[in-house]
Amino acid sequence: MNKQPKYRQVADALRREIDNGAYPPGARLPSESELSARFAASRNTVRSGLNLLVTEGLISSSQGLGYEVRSHEVFKLNASRFENLSFPQNGDAYSTDVTNAGRRPHQTFRVEMLPAPEEIAAWLKVEAGAKAVLRFCHRYVDDVPWSTQATYYPGWLVEQAPRLAEPGDIAEGTTRYLADHGISQIGYFDEIATRMPTPEEARLLEIGAGVPVLLWTRTGYSDEKPIRCTITTFRGDLNRMNYEIGDLAGRNEDL
């Protein structure tokens, strides 16, 4: 007998077969009862093994349908160029980027005024609980949930740029709107983290077990101080972030 527990043997065998292409992305695995017969194990044991692969993000299951091998088509976001500092574009950067990639963007939108949560306050360098404006949106690519984005603006900024606190989109793009009101961003500070989604996030992004989220926190600075903090929550399986540092001058056009 092997030393590995039986449910791990099941998972390892299936993982190997997925890796070497016996079950390509999109393919359906044999049913639990078939696997149960093949491995001479109870249905529960097979389920434990399959569950391992689900939490590894390799397969997903749905009631009535069976287990399916996950496929990934990743979207690469060039964070260095995402918002051009020198020439703020018209429209928002996300729609532009997605359209340029030949895919269809769609977003829903919400504006709130609320006290700044502790973490946000730290980024914006204001008191925790100070007044802040939250502009929140859900973003889809080809109708697949892609990311949620929450941008916080410090309360003092609203006096200079009142439309921030008004509901509804800012057609020319907030970066451009701010620039037109004398508030230009001269730099960003980005932080990237990953973790498993909360149930709320899993619901919004329609991800099951085994898919982590990628958290992108971008704090924009004007000449003097932070003027906004954007937290974007991506599906980790569909998104990658790119940064260029130093003088690359288009050496990566093909990527």
Added chain:
Amino acid sequence: MNKQPKYRQVADALRREIDNGAYPPGARLPSESELSARFAASRNTVRSGLNLLVTEGLISSSQGLGYEVRSHEVFKLNASRFENLSFPQNGDAYSTDVTNAGRRPHQTFRVEMLPAPEEIAAWLKVEAGAKAVLRFCHRYVDDVPWSTQATYYPGWLVEQAPRLAEPGDIAEGTTRYLADHGISQIGYFDEIATRMPTPEEARLLEIGAGVPVLLWTRTGYSDEKPIRCTITTFRGDLNRMNYEIGDLAGRNEDL
């Protein structure tokens, strides 16, 4: 009766109690049999609920000990400054960074010559399977596994910088060594991705279920072409990446 299945109710109740501090990081949860009594559910049902929290990365379990609330003390790595392009430092950037953070670095090391895997070849812009040098290391912080790092150098570079292919550390740091041999890096292209660890990665980094890895692929360019590609695999729960874009001039010293 609630519409939520019982094992989810168990998970939700415990998650709430963890979130509001009833079980602080490091605390032990009641045993399965206690929870089983409290929720009037079988041990199997309680285990399903606990397993959800494990895959969310909220708690971890060990045989004989029970379930423990995970704690996170994150290490932030400033990728924009990690390797200074203008003034290559002595020694490797990792040891310097960790020591500066008041923590103790430790690493093991390995050098290999091998055909470049497909993905690496694409980054290095060489033929897939072309000769490449792999310098691989495991890194620890305060004896906790922190990351694994694989750096690939294209074969043609070894003629100019033969020590790359020799086993053993390069004391002055490879960036400095390359610079001293007329190969200076003028820029980087970074890609950041996340996913669940393979069983191999989970073993090396000593992470259990519910902790994603953060993959950092950095391709370094000399004047002409890519000269190295470094893939770093971090524990996602302990690491964050920072980037500075534009003119921030030390506005984030405190972070």
Added chain:
DNA sequence: TTGCTCAACTTGTAGGGACAAGCTGATGGA
């Protein structure tokens, strides 16, 4: 053809039991 129902599949949920294996503290004996 079209549309409905239903049987036969799938996984999901919930319970039961049994024993293995890891950890800890109490209880000894040396």
Added chain:
DNA sequence: TCCATCAGCTTGTCCCTACAAGTTGAGCAA
């Protein structure tokens, strides 16, 4: 005092059963 042993706790593995719930396609009726 020190150390080995062991009882009694913990979770890990594996089996069984039963029924609920989602999906699909065959087949019948209009």
